[in-house]
Amino acid sequence: MSVSALSLTRALGSVSGPLQVVSLLSLVLLLLKAVQFYLRRQWLLKVFHRFPSPPSHWLCGHSLKENELQELLKRVEKFPCAYPRWMWGDNVYLIVYDPDYMKVVLGRSDPKPNDVCRFLAPWIGTGLLLLEGETWFQHRRMLTPAFHHDILKPYLGLMADSVRGMLDKWEEFVSQDSSLEILGDISLMTLDTIMKCAFSHQGSVRNDRSVTAIKNLNSMLFSRLRNVFYQNDLIYRLTREGHWNHQACQLAHQYTDAVIKERKAHLQKEGELEKVRRRRHLDFLDILLFARMENGSSLSDEDLRAEVDTFMFGGHDTTASGISWILYALASHPEHQQRCREEIQSLLGDGASITWDHLDQMPYTTMCIKEAMRLYPPVPAISRELSKPITFPDGRSLPAGMNFTSPLKSCPLVDWARSLTPPVLALVLSLQVFDPSRFALGSNQHSHAFLPFSGGSRNCIGKRFAMNELKVAVALTLLRFELSPDPSRVPCLIPEIILKPKNGIHLHLKSLT
Numbered sequence: 100m101s102v103s104a105l106s107l108t109r110a111l112g113s114v115s116g117p118l119q120v121v122s123l124l125s126l127v128l129l130l131l132k133a134v135q136f137y138l139r140r141q142w143l144l145k146v147f148h149r150f151p152s153p154p155s156h157w158l159c160g161h162s163l164k165e166n167e168l169q170e171l172l173k174r175v176e177k178f179p180c181a182y183p184r185w186m187w188g189d190n191v192y193l194i195v196y197d198p199d200y201m202k203v204v205l206g207r208s209d210p211k212p213n214d215v216c217r218f219l220a221p222w223i224g225t226g227l228l229l230l231e232g233e234t235w236f237q238h239r240r241m242l243t244p245a246f247h248h249d250i251l252k253p254y255l256g257l258m259a260d261s262v263r264g265m266l267d268k269w270e271e272f273v274s275q276d277s278s279l280e281i282l283g284d285i286s287l288m289t290l291d292t293i294m295k296c297a298f299s300h301q302g303s304v305r306n307d308r309s310v311t312a313i314k315n316l317n318s319m320l321f322s323r324l325r326n327v328f329y330q331n332d333l334i335y336r337l338t339r340e341g342h343w344n345h346q347a348c349q350l351a352h353q354y355t356d357a358v359i360k361e362r363k364a365h366l367q368k369e370g371e372l373e374k375v376r377r378r379r380h381l382d383f384l385d386i387l388l389f390a391r392m393e394n395g396s397s398l399s400d401e402d403l404r405a406e407v408d409t410f411m412f413g414g415h416d417t418t419a420s421g422i423s424w425i426l427y428a429l430a431s432h433p434e435h436q437q438r439c440r441e442e443i444q445s446l447l448g449d450g451a452s453i454t455w456d457h458l459d460q461m462p463y464t465t466m467c468i469k470e471a472m473r474l475y476p477p478v479p480a481i482s483r484e485l486s487k488p489i490t491f492p493d494g495r496s497l498p499a500g501m502n503f504t505s506p507l508k509s510c511p512l513v514d515w516a517r518s519l520t521p522p523v524l525a526l527v528l529s530l531q532v533f534d535p536s537r538f539a540l541g542s543n544q545h546s547h548a549f550l551p552f553s554g555g556s557r558n559c560i561g562k563r564f565a566m567n568e569l570k571v572a573v574a575l576t577l578l579r580f581e582l583s584p585d586p587s588r589v590p591c592l593i594p595e596i597i598l599k600p601k602n603g604i605h606l607h608l609k610s611l612t
Contacts, residue, residue: 139189152182160185187327195505198547205555209483224405245383254296258571261292278585278605286419297383321595417477424475430582439464440577450578466535472551479598481505581609
């Protein structure tokens, strides 16, 4: 053997030793992970043995389906109260659709699941939505004054101005023999409303890159939650979607930072700070800037941005979804639409002005709004991670650490007379009928069968603000237009963080002015 060949053999031998060690260690780690996975899954199967579920694959879980929301209706009939939904491997959620179960869970203070918090935090930061424990309590108490009715009253005029601006734009499409996609315009309108009411922003909001980023983050977040390969932060950042998500978060933060910077610059002008302090009512951003924790410290820039991002997300995208689906529901049920219009006309006349007192004087319209939100909840799920063991009313129990979620679209699919018996198919189908009388005064409604704003101590802090905006938007729209659906473009529901159709919401408009 030549000298060069001998040298090469020795070199390869010196390398193969470490490679063999690394390969052996990798194999051992892989086997340990496999054993860990097997033992964990067997334990979970034992934990959930009293909760029957549809057949699932040991690795892929319950495979995703295009009509997943419709599948829930079938499962409600077959599996009473709740069933475990296997996502992949040992990732499992208990899907709950019984209001008595909901009452037990929401009566506690369990945190949101870790994966939801981890994926939402880069977008909205650790604000009121994601905070836990004493820090959450302090922030909640600090922000509650921003939603006092005296603060909300002056917002009605601003809400009405934003809605009228959108309706004026819609007038341009009335003469066209085509339907109008309403969700995009409504999303801009609700963002405009948030900016005017909560941040005293002057001018209108444009559909620029920042607004588009906020829209896209919702779908990207849900995509990550449902993809097993996207769970690892490093792997996700290397994907094209992870890169887009990072860019979208940066654009959204730039938008928020600009809002805060503008307000701070205004307050730093000579005399402006004391002038704002002397105002009887402060807006949401004022309250944040002047807020003090119990130890006397003010919010950090990071906390400030987190609360602004949280309110922008909670008060813009969700409200836009709610208004859009309500208008679609009324367009699909012209008899209820006309009855709402007559009620509003008798109250507001031509709609030149709408006051705080008007909001409580449209009972039928309010019933229709609630029924539409029952069928199309803007946030279609509530999730929690059990911090301690729980026992449900029927005696079934789960240990701490289990994840729970409630698909709100199916939560009311039980007898409203509080029956705990499994609902029969006829009842399931009847509850999908648009029937506003479910919300009539005196109806025998379970307290936790209708939860569009969640429930318990962690219910939506801005629910009164949102309901006011829903009523203003619906009332002024019905005074201006007669709505009808586009039968060629029926919305296709997709389960995301915010309930939206993948093909938009298209309506035909007929001007009434």
